[in-house]
Amino acid sequence: MEKRASEQEVMMEITKETGSYNQRRMGRPWIAKVDFTNSKGDFSWGDWTGDQYNGGAGVLSINAKPGDIIATGQKDNRQPKNSAPDFFVVLG
16 A cells, blocks of 8 residues: 555654763763553664764764654763653654
8 A cells, every 4th residue: 555645754853962971970872762562662772973982062863753752861870860861752
């Protein structure tokens, strides 16, 4: 069955700039598309362009369509409880 133009999924690139960070304390920033069809969620990882060895600023990016759930985060190695991800829903 062929989809009509109005029914086709519109993919878009989601980007988010990240600031510099202390690489000894913080992990590399990440972005993922999350599918919650199971209880833990399946993460499809996106890309980060930056300097992880020196904690330089960068850009997170991932392709998504309206209705997808996107998560972003960064691990705090000294205070893991501060490492909770942020979740967003892509709007069309």
